[in-house]
Amino acid sequence: MKRLLIIALGLLFVVQPLWADKSNFGLGVNAGVNYFVGDIGISESLISPNLGIYGMYRFSPRWNFKVQTGFGQFGVNSPGGGLVTSFIPVELSAMYFPFLMEKLQPFVHLGVGGMSFTIENSDRFNDGVVIGGAGLLMPFKSNLSFLLTSDFHYSFGDDFEGVVMGMGDSYFSFQTGVTYHFGKSKPKFKQENETTEEKTIALIENNKTETFDDSYVIPELKSRINVLREQIAEKDTEINQLREESTTKSARIVELETQLEAMQHQQYAAEAIHTQAVLSDASNSIELTGETADDYMAALNAFNAKDYPTAISRLQQLLNDNPNNKMASNFYYWIGESYFSTHDYEAAIQAFKQVQNYQHSWKLDDALLMLGRCYLKIGDADNAYQNFEQLLERFPDSEFAEKAKFYLQ
Numbered sequence: 001m002k003r004l005l006i007i008a009l010g011l012l013f014v015v016q017p018l019w020a021d022k023s024n025f026g027l028g029v030n031a032g033v034n035y036f037v038g039d040i041g042i043s044e045s046l047i048s049p050n051l052g053i054y055g056m057y058r059f060s061p062r063w064n065f066k067v068q069t070g071f072g073q074f075g076v077n078s079p080g081g082g083l084v085t086s087f088i089p090v091e092l093s094a095m096y097f098p099f100l101m102e103k104l105q106p107f108v109h110l111g112v113g114g115m116s117f118t119i120e121n122s123d124r125f126n127d128g129v130v131i132g133g134a135g136l137l138m139p140f141k142s143n144l145s146f147l148l149t150s151d152f153h154y155s156f157g158d159d160f161e162g163v164v165m166g167m168g169d170s171y172f173s174f175q176t177g178v179t180y181h182f183g184k185s186k187p188k189f190k191q192e193n194e195t196t197e198e199k200t201i202a203l204i205e206n207n208k209t210e211t212f213d214d215s216y217v218i219p220e221l222k223s224r225i226n227v228l229r230e231q232i233a234e235k236d237t238e239i240n241q242l243r244e245e246s247t248t249k250s251a252r253i254v255e256l257e258t259q260l261e262a263m264q265h266q267q268y269a270a271e272a273i274h275t276q277a278v279l280s281d282a283s284n285s286i287e288l289t290g291e292t293a294d295d296y297m298a299a300l301n302a303f304n305a306k307d308y309p310t311a312i313s314r315l316q317q318l319l320n321d322n323p324n325n326k327m328a329s330n331f332y333y334w335i336g337e338s339y340f341s342t343h344d345y346e347a348a349i350q351a352f353k354q355v356q357n358y359q360h361s362w363k364l365d366d367a368l369l370m371l372g373r374c375y376l377k378i379g380d381a382d383n384a385y386q387n388f389e390q391l392l393e394r395f396p397d398s399e400f401a402e403k404a405k406f407y408l409q
C-alpha cells in the first residue's frame with residue numbers, strides 16, 4: 001500500500017506543473033466489470049465489479065494522458081473453492097486518437113500501473129501491471145463527454161487469485177464513465193474557435209472602410225491573428241521568390257531557344273555549302289544529274305529563305321523523280337524540317353519517320369532529334385523522350401547528343 005501511495009504522490013508531482021493550464025484537464029468517474037483469465041487451475045471466472053476516478057490531460061489533438069485509481073474485484077472458482085480478490089489500482093496510460101472527429105473519437109492506449117490487493121481478507125500484497133486497450137470518447141455537452149474503455153491487464157506476478165502456476169495473471173476490464181473538461185470539449189472548442197477566427201478575419205478585412213473595435217476579441221484570438229499575419233507575410237515572400245525564379249527560368253529558356261535556332265541556321269547554311277561534296281559521294285542505283293543537283297540546291301535555298309511551301313514542293317518532286325536515290329532520306333528530312341517550321345508537326349513526324357527507313361542515311365540522328373522535338377510540341381512527352389534516348393543509345397558521338405540530353409533534362 002505504501003508503494004502505491006508513493007506512486008500516486010509521484011504522479012501528482014509530475015502532473016502539478018501542468019495544472020497551470022486547466023483548460024486541457026478533465027476529471028471523471030467510471031464503473032464497469034472485470035473478468036479474470038488467469039491460470040489453468042481456475043475452473044470458472046466470475047464477472048466482478050469495478051469503480052474508478054481518473055484525470056486526463058490533453059497534450060495535443062491526438063495525445064492524452066490518463067491517471068486512474070479506484071476499487072475493483074474479481075472472483076474465481078477453483079477445485080479448492082471460490083475466492084474473491086479485492087484490489088486498489090493506480091494506473092498511468094497514454095491515449096492516441098488516430099481519427100480527429102467531432103462526435104465519436106476512437107482511441108488506443110497503453111500504460112503501466114501498480115495495485116495493492118487482498119485475497120479473502122488476507123494480508124495486503126502489491127504487484128505491477130501492463131495495460132493495453134481501446135476506447136471511445138463521445139462529447140455530448142460543451143464540458144462533458146462519455147468515456148468507454150476495454151482494457152487488458154497483465155501482471156508481473158502470479159498470485160492475484162491465490163493459485164501459483166508460474167505465469168503472470170491477467171484480466172479484462174470494461175468500463176464506462178463521464179468526464180468533466182475544465183476547458184470546452186475539444187471538437188466543439190475547435191469548431192467555435194474556427195468560426196470566431198473567420199468572423200475576426202472578416203472584420204479585419206472590413207477595417208479598410210470602417211473602424212475595427214478589437215476590444216471584444218479575446219487574447220488568444222489576437223495572438224492567432226498575429227500568427228496568421230506572420231504566415232501571410234512569409235507566404236508573400238515565398239511567392240515573390242518563386243516569381244523571380246520563374247522569370248529567370250523563362251528568360252533562360254528563351255535564351256536557349258535562341259541559341260538553338262542560331263545553331264540550326266548555321267547547320268542549314270553548312271548543309272547548303274557542302275551539298276555538292278555530299279552529292280559527289282552518292283552511289284546508288286540512280287545518280288543525281290546536274291539538273292537534279294540544281295533542283296536540290298534550289299529546294300535548300302528556298303528553305304533557308306523561309307519559303308517553306310516551295311521547299312516542300314521541290315523536295316517532293318525530287319522524291320517522285322528519284323525514289324531510290326541514296327539522297328532520298330535527305331529529301332524526306334528537309335520536308336520534315338519545312339513542315340516543322342510551319343508548325344505542321346504531324347506532317348513533320350511522318351516525314352522524319354521516313355528517314356528511319358534508310359539504314360545508311362546521313363540524317364538518322366538528325367531525324368531522331370527532330371522527332372523528339374515534334375512530339376514535345378504536340379504534348380506527347382513519352383514518345384519525345386523515347387526518341388531522345390534512342391538517339392543517345394544509337395549515336396552517342398553524334399553532334400546532336402548534347403541537344404538530346406538538354407531536352408531529357
